[in-house]
Amino acid sequence: xxxxxxxxxxxxxxxxxxxxxxxxxxxxxxxxxxxxxxxxxxxxxxxxxxxxxxxxxxxxxxxxxxxxxxxxxxxxxxxxxxxxxxxxxxxxxxxxxxxxxxxxxxxxxxxxxxxxxxxxxxxxxxxxxxxxxxxxxxxxxxxxxxxxxxxxxxxxxxxxxxxxxxxxxxxxxxxxxxxxxxxxxxxxxxxxxxxxxxxxxxxxxxxxxxxxxxxxxxxxxxxxxxxxxxxxxxxxxxxxxxxxxx
Ligand SMILES: Nc1ncnc2c1ncn2[C@@H]1O[C@H](COP(=O)(O)OP(=O)(O)OP(=O)(O)O)[C@@H](O)[C@H]1O
Ligand SMILES: [Mg+2]
Numbered sequence: 001x002x003x004x005x006x007x008x009x010x011x012x013x014x015x016x017x018x019x020x021x022x023x024x025x026x027x028x029x030x031x032x033x034x035x036x037x038x039x040x041x042x043x044x045x046x047x048x049x050x051x052x053x054x055x056x057x058x059x060x061x062x063x064x065x066x067x068x069x070x071x072x073x074x075x076x077x078x079x080x081x082x083x084x085x086x087x088x089x090x091x092x093x094x095x096x097x098x099x100x101x102x103x104x105x106x107x108x109x110x111x112x113x114x115x116x117x118x119x120x121x122x123x124x125x126x127x128x129x130x131x132x133x134x135x136x137x138x139x140x141x142x143x144x145x146x147x148x149x150x151x152x153x154x155x156x157x158x159x160x161x162x163x164x165x166x167x168x169x170x171x172x173x174x175x176x177x178x179x180x181x182x183x184x185x186x187x188x189x190x191x192x193x194x195x196x197x198x199x200x201x202x203x204x205x206x207x208x209x210x211x212x213x214x215x216x217x218x219x220x221x222x223x224x225x226x227x228x229x230x231x232x233x234x235x236x237x238x239x240x241x242x243x244x245x246x
Contacts, residue, residue, distance in 0.1 A: 030079055032105075036137050037074075045134065045141070049074060053151050058111075058203075063144060063151070071144040072133060073151075075115070077108045077203075079138060087111070090184060090203075093210040109137045111203045116140055118181060118202035125179035127172045128198045145192050145200070155197065156188035159231060165197050166228045166235055172199055173220065174244045180208045184216035187223050217244070 029037065040046045047067045054061045062074045088107070091097045096117065097110055116135035119142060123131055130142040145152050160166065169191065176183065183190075183205050190201040206213050221241050228235070 029076070033076060033079070033138060036139055040134075040136065040139070040141075046072075046074070063146075063149070064141075071146070071149060073130060073142050073144045075112075075140040075142065077112045077138040077140070079105055079108050087204065089212070090114075090206055090210075093212060094206050095209055096207065105138070112138050112140045114205065115201075115203040118205035121179050121181050122176065122199070122202070125175040125181075127175050127179075128168070128196050129172075129202065130198070130200060145194060145198050147194070152192040152194045152198065154189055155191040155193055155227075158193050160228050160233055161193075163228070163233045163235070165193075166224065166233055169197050169199070169224055170221075170235070170240055170243060172197075173217075174246075176205075177208075177217065177244050182206055182208065182210075182213045182217045183220055184213075186220035188227050217241070 037046070037049065044067050046064050048065045050063045050065055050071075052060055052062050053073070057078075059075050059077045062076070064072050064074045066072060091107070091110055091114065094114070097114060112135050116132050119129055119132035122129040130145055133141040133143065135141070155165075169186075173183070173186070183199060183202065185201055185204040186199070190199065192198045192200055204216075206216060210216075218241065221237060221244065225235055225237050225240050
């Protein structure tokens with residue numbers, strides 16, 4: 001007896017890969033994020049999301065391409081994370097974000113908005129940081145810091161090279177302070193090394209009227225001065241703090 005041939009096509013390798021890709025994408029992008037991204041594509045702001053540069057606890061960062069072919073960085077703050085609840089202190093003391101936010105989604109979008117506004121301050125103050133391009137809900141578009149399509153490495157990967165790198169970071173912190181802003185999360189992980197060190201990850205940055213602004217500034221200086229000191233590039237803590245505030 002002839003065996004019945006199943007009409008159903010066996011899934012090919014491509015089908016399998018497509019399915020896996022969809023699974024991956026739906027894990028990375030929730031429905032509303034996908035919708036917001038497709039709107040950005042529809043408006044001609046983005047043309048493709050190319051690859052994840054970093055997948056972290058609070059955000060994923062992608063390299064994307066614009067219709068004119070240039071690269072940009074797309075940072076997508078994760079909605080489902082609980083980490084933001086713990087970081088509420090950075091929002092609550094900042095007069096720009098006084099309004100109480102009800103949902104987790106609103107809170108996450110507020111961090112994206114905060115990072116965008118902080119990057120705008122940095123741009124005006126000529127701080128080495130990515131140029132902000134657009135913020136829509138939990139999505140932030142900014143300048144892609146990299147070379148030939150590859151992102152610059154973080155300082156913790158390369159290690160410090162010279163005291164002039166530290167001086168450049170302190171000068172940027174001084175420019176920020178003069179513009180009324182404290183980063184509040186400076187470490188070797190939030191610095192990318194290009195021709196100069198670039199500060200990134202401004203979601204926690206606060207304005208000087210935040211009750212803990214001075215405490216955060218001291219912590220930032222402590223983190224970066226101690227890190228460089230471990231590699232023999234030494235600057236005094238007090239001296240560095242005075243320099244930033246002068
Ligand atoms: N503008 C950019 N250009 C190129 N790469 C970037 C840019 N912004 C961020 N990255 C890359 O993405 C990584 C994570 O970015 P960022 O520090 O802003 O996110 P994060 O809030 O620390 O995320 P998480 O805490 O979830 O890890 C960076 O270490 C860097 O490698
Ligand atoms: Mg970071």
